[in-house]
Amino acid sequence: MPTTAAQHRSVPLVRELVRTYQAFEQLSNIRVREHGLTPAQFDVIATLGNTPGMSCKQLSEKTLITKGTLTGVLDRLLEKQLIVRRVDDKDRRSLFVSLSAAGEAVFDSTFSDVVLHCGSAYDGLSDQEIVDSIAMLSKLRAAISAKLES
Incomplete structure (x- = not known):
């Protein structure tokens, strides 16, 4: 399949976006780890900060963590006693998470x-x-x- 002008234009842009994201992530992750957190744990804490908390569904929509990974991250934050999980009063089928x-x-x-x-x-x-x-x-x-x- 021949390359198009749009592909020639977009490849350098995509590369630079990815490189920029990777550099930012490295810089951020170094500092986050200095605080004894993983990037995923920091993402949850930063998302829950200055809020009364939210459902696990809302939390998964607002963070960069996949739903499958989120449960393990929440378990570890619970072990560190950094979050509280309880049954949501409005929907007894879902969990409500707060700091x-x-x-x-x-x-x-x-x-x-x-x-x-x-x-x-x-x-x-x-x-x-x-x-x-x-x-x-x-x-x-x-x-x-x-x-x-x-």
């Missing part, structure tokens, strides 16, 4: 540290470059989403 007091303390100590650490990587960019990057990434995400819906 425990210890989990709130971990959120308070880790979230801003990880965000500031990762954010410092952008110190070399101007405010306008950041605004332009956000706009371009948003436009790219919308184009991909539109393709998924078609």
Whole structure:
């Protein structure tokens, strides 16, 4: 199958997106692990932080963790006493997950540290470059989403 002009254009873009994501993930994961958490555990804690909690279904939709992996992550956070799981009052078939007091303390100590650490990587960019990057990434995400819906 011959390559098209669109393929020639998109390959460098996809490569750069993947490389950027991998670099960001490495930078973030190093800091997360310094706090004694796995990236998946941090994802759950960051998602539950500043919320009253949510159902496991909502949590799986809001995190980057697959449904099958989420159960094990929640089990380990429960063992560390960082979350509380209970039957959802509104739907007795589902579980409601929230941070425990210890989990709130971990959120308070880790979230801003990880965000500031990762954010410092952008110190070399101007405010306008950041605004332009956000706009371009948003436009790219919308184009991909539109393709998924078609």
